Structure formats: structure tokens, C-alpha cells
Amino acid sequence: MSxxxxxxxxxxxxxxxxxxxxxxxxxxxxxxxxxxTVRQAVKNLLSKEELIWDQEKREWKFI
Known part of the structure; x- marks a missing residue:
């Protein structure tokens, strides 16, 4: 993680x-x-599954 x-x-x-x-x-x-730059960093976190967006609850999940 950068x-x-x-x-x-x-x-x-x-x-x-x-x-x-x-x-x-x-x-x-x-x-x-x-x-x-911010969008790319968030996409990287999502692709590495460090962050997960729960669409139903509209909140972040953390690994």
C-alpha cells in the first residue's frame, strides 16, 4: 500500500x-x-480489496 x-x-x-x-x-x-490521483488511489484500494463498498448499506467495509 502506498x-x-x-x-x-x-x-x-x-x-x-x-x-x-x-x-x-x-x-x-x-x-x-x-x-x-485520489480516484486512482481509491480504485487501487478497491482492487486490492483493502476497502469494500457495500452498496445496500451505502457504507465502507474494511479488511
Whole structure:
């Protein structure tokens, strides 16, 4: 897991603990990266199954 992926994972984890799903704008602001870079990092986390999006409950699952 890269530093950016680890940072995004922690942001999503910490925000979801309080029942708030972070938006792309939240992730951009907190990481200082552009949208394309943030989206790619989230896709990498999803493809590695570090994160799983539960569509029914509309929340993140963590492995």
C-alpha cells in the first residue's frame, strides 16, 4: 500500500466511524492531491480489496 493509499484509507476509516462517508472533495482537501490521483488511489484500494463498498448499506467495509 502506498503512502497516499494508506492516508486515504485512514481518512475513510476515521470519517466512516462517525457515519460520514467522505466525498472526493473531502479526500482532495485532506490529501492535497488532484481528483484523478485520489480516484486512482481509491480504485487501487478497491482492487486490492483493502476497502469494500457495500452498496445496500451505502457504507465502507474494511479488511
Amino acid at each position: 503512502d497516499l493509499e494508506r492516508k486515504i484509507f485512514r481518512i475513510i476509516y476515521n470519517m466512516s466511524r462517525f457515519r460520514k462517508n467522505p466525498t472526493i472533495d473531502d479526500l482532495k482537501r485532506k490529501t492535497g492531491k488532484d481528483e484523478k
